[in-house]
Amino acid sequence: xxxxxxxxxxxxxxxxxxxxTQKMRDGEMAFEYKHxxxxxTMLSEEYAQTRIPEIKAKKAFxxxxxxxxNDELEEALTWYRKAYEDEFGDIALAKFARVxxxxxxxxxxxxxxxxxxxxxxxxxxxxxxxxxxxxxxRWQSSTPEYVIEAVSFNSSNSDYAPVLYENGQIVxxxxxxxxxxxxxxxxxxHKYADLYITDQNKSSSVNFSxxxxxxxxxxxxxxxxxxxxxxxxxxxxxxxxxxxxxxxTSRKRRYGWTxxxxxxxxxxxxxxxxxxxANTDSILIFSAQIExxxxxxxxxxxxxxxxxxDRPVALSNRINTPDDEKFPYLFKDTLYxxxxxxxxxxxxxxxxxxxxxxxxxxxxQFLPVPINSGAxxxxxxxxxQAALEKGxxxxxxxxxxxxxxxxxxxxxxxxxxxxxDTIEVIVEEEIKFELFLAIRVVExxxxxxxxxxxxxxxxxxxxxxxxxxxxxxxxxxxxxxxIMQINFNSEYQLAAGKPGYLRDIDRFNTNEVIKDPEDPIxxxxxxxxxGKIFVGKEIxxxxxxxxxxxxxxxxxxxxxxxxxxxxxxxxxxxxxxxGSHTDCRGDVEYNLDLSHKRAKSATDYLIxxxxxxxxxRARGFGKGVLIEKCACETCTEEEHQRNRRTTFTIxx
Numbered sequence: 001x002x003x004x005x006x007x008x009x010x011x012x013x014x015x016x017x018x019x020x021t022q023k024m025r026d027g028e029m030a031f032e033y034k035h036x037x038x039x040x041t042m043l044s045e046e047y048a049q050t051r052i053p054e055i056k057a058k059k060a061f062x063x064x065x066x067x068x069x070n071d072e073l074e075e076a077l078t079w080y081r082k083a084y085e086d087e088f089g090d091i092a093l094a095k096f097a098r099v100x101x102x103x104x105x106x107x108x109x110x111x112x113x114x115x116x117x118x119x120x121x122x123x124x125x126x127x128x129x130x131x132x133x134x135x136x137x138r139w140q141s142s143t144p145e146y147v148i149e150a151v152s153f154n155s156s157n158s159d160y161a162p163v164l165y166e167n168g169q170i171v172x173x174x175x176x177x178x179x180x181x182x183x184x185x186x187x188x189x190h191k192y193a194d195l196y197i198t199d200q201n202k203s204s205s206v207n208f209s210x211x212x213x214x215x216x217x218x219x220x221x222x223x224x225x226x227x228x229x230x231x232x233x234x235x236x237x238x239x240x241x242x243x244x245x246x247x248x249t250s251r252k253r254r255y256g257w258t259x260x261x262x263x264x265x266x267x268x269x270x271x272x273x274x275x276x277x278a279n280t281d282s283i284l285i286f287s288a289q290i291e292x293x294x295x296x297x298x299x300x301x302x303x304x305x306x307x308x309x310d311r312p313v314a315l316s317n318r319i320n321t322p323d324d325e326k327f328p329y330l331f332k333d334t335l336y337x338x339x340x341x342x343x344x345x346x347x348x349x350x351x352x353x354x355x356x357x358x359x360x361x362x363x364x365q366f367l368p369v370p371i372n373s374g375a376x377x378x379x380x381x382x383x384x385q386a387a388l389e390k391g392x393x394x395x396x397x398x399x400x401x402x403x404x405x406x407x408x409x410x411x412x413x414x415x416x417x418x419x420x421d422t423i424e425v426i427v428e429e430e431i432k433f434e435l436f437l438a439i440r441v442v443e444x445x446x447x448x449x450x451x452x453x454x455x456x457x458x459x460x461x462x463x464x465x466x467x468x469x470x471x472x473x474x475x476x477x478x479x480x481x482x483i484m485q486i487n488f489n490s491e492y493q494l495a496a497g498k499p500g501y502l503r504d505i506d507r508f509n510t511n512e513v514i515k516d517p518e519d520p521i522x523x524x525x526x527x528x529x530x531g532k533i534f535v536g537k538e539i540x541x542x543x544x545x546x547x548x549x550x551x552x553x554x555x556x557x558x559x560x561x562x563x564x565x566x567x568x569x570x571x572x573x574x575x576x577x578x579g580s581h582t583d584c585r586g587d588v589e590y591n592l593d594l595s596h597k598r599a600k601s602a603t604d605y606l607i608x609x610x611x612x613x614x615x616x617r618a619r620g621f622g623k624g625v626l627i628e629k630c631a632c633e634t635c636t637e638e639e640h641q642r643n644r645r646t647t648f649t650i651x652x
Contacts, residue, residue: 036066057086102346104374106133139369152203160399160408161379173219181215233273278330292458295322317525338378346374375402441465501530544646551597583640584632596620
């Protein structure tokens with residue numbers, strides 16, 4: 001079952017929405033509309049008929065891609081090989097190696113990465129994937145820290161995403177034949193997914209709730225600590241458009257669950273899934289693919305206030321990557337999640353991280369074999385630690401597709417307490433430690449397009465930006481990403497720029513990055529934000545206030561001006577005008593004089609910080625340019641305050 005995979009549910013609903021009225025003209029059209037089974041059939045026929053090498057190679061590559069999206073990996077290998085032999089390019093060979101990795105044929109994948117590196121020695125992605133294969137081989141031969149076992153309530157269909165429920169029960173997702181509705185999910189040929197409930201030691205399961213389950217896909221549920229509130233994922237068709245996955249909530253009453261409602265922050269046109277509640281039910285962490293993210297599915301959190309769930313905030317880029325981060329779960333102070341980022345064992349892998357004293361998260365750490373494998377591994381949860389038997393550190397459940405193609409199962413696990421005389425001694429010199437830097441260059445996305453005075457609602461990647469790392473310049477890809485290998489115990493200076501944008505810089509060192517024998521490959525994620533240059537556009541500087549009839553710079557205004565000074569210092573080519581505006585009250589000449597003094601105070605402060613006077617101009621507008629057009633005697637204090645503003649304008 002591919003319901004767990006980001007975008008696949010959406011893709012199916014796009015097919016339903018479009019193919020009722022559109023007949024597939026050819027295999028490429030079927031592939032574009034995500035109708036992959038039909039695409040495989042049509043593209044295979046077209047491949048046999050065409051004699052044009054370029055077209056033949058492209059069709060072979062698309063067939064391989066369609067097989068991967070259906071988890072038919074052996075068939076994908078055949079067609080990636082054909083695509084490469086038909087001279088589609090090294091991308092087909094790299095994809096071939098990635099599939100070998102998912103099938104845990106690591107030695108074969110290493111040979112291919114070696115051949116790719118022989119042609120492109122500077123490609124850090126190939127080097128990272130090769131190192132991951134070498135690590136996987138070491139882990140497969142090491143003494144396992146975990147004991148795992150398939151649970152008795154698995155079916156011949158897909159079963160995944162277990163969650164602990166009251167009275168020792170487990171709620172999970174499955175597309176078994178007893179699921180709600182009569183329709184089959186065209187992607188898998190099985191029923192639409194439902195939520196099921198079972199006792200831990202029983203093989204039978206029943207439908208969780210006829211109110212929560214529907215004829216659409218349900219899954220990935222979380223409960224409040226008293227089990228009175230549920231938040232879950234539902235993916236379905238929207239009237240007149242494509243279907244998206246959304247987060248719903250329901251409350252348990254005396255006679256059952258209430259009709260589910262969509263959480264207040266969920267926006268139309270985006271995908272939200274995999275919720276988990278934490279910190280006495282006041283924090284909701286989930287996965288979403290919305291504008292402003294790192295590129296794929298990212299992890300977000302929302303805080304519960306008296307008004308409901310607040311607008312979501314993305315977690316640290318030490319966690320989120322340009323790939324997919326999904327299935328979060330917070331156990332005590334440790335956040336577990338799954339990702340298919342580079343450097344893993346194959347498909348989705350389970351990672352863990354926790355917050356440091358400064359509030360940031362440590363670089364995510366890879367859970368070893370046998371929790372992770374070449375297959376998709378995800379949806380981990382932990383049992384109550386009070387009931388642990390002797391010799392066990394932790395126990396719980398997770399999901400994996402390791403036992404069969406296109407099918408997920410649930411496994412129980414126990415983390416064992418190491419026995420002194422059986423601990424493997426690892427000599428640090430025998431392990432190849434590697435460190436990578438993943439950079440993403442973005443710009444702010446404004447609520448009103450091209451209006452920097454409107455709210456920032458997200459971030460958009462900047463492709464082909466120039467990034468300089470310790471004097472060496474490279475270019476980001478189309479998604480604003482760049483990855484390179486770096487050294488331990490070193491300092492790094494980053495700078496990014498692109499014509500039409502303000503530059504951004506960053507500094508960090510790798511002195512505190514620990515060489516962990518169990519996780520020898522680490523990646524540091526950094527984000528650089530380039531501000532679009534709006535020449536001649538007046539931009540309001542927030543949080544700059546003056547005392548009545550005064551013009552000196554208050555302490556609470558200095559952080560904003562400090563930030564402006566930083567922008568000017570790293571962008572020495574710009575000149576700006578600092579403007580000051582008063583509200584509508586008072587004499588015209590007095591307001592002009594007062595506003596000029598305030599603008600000059602701001603420029604003088606920047607000069608004290610080292611910005612040359614030649615790059616600054618001060619101008620007082622008085623009450624001549626009001627942004628609130630209310631009649632002066634009727635303006636509220638809030639409207640007066642918005643009119644009393646300090647701005648900057650890039651002159652050149």
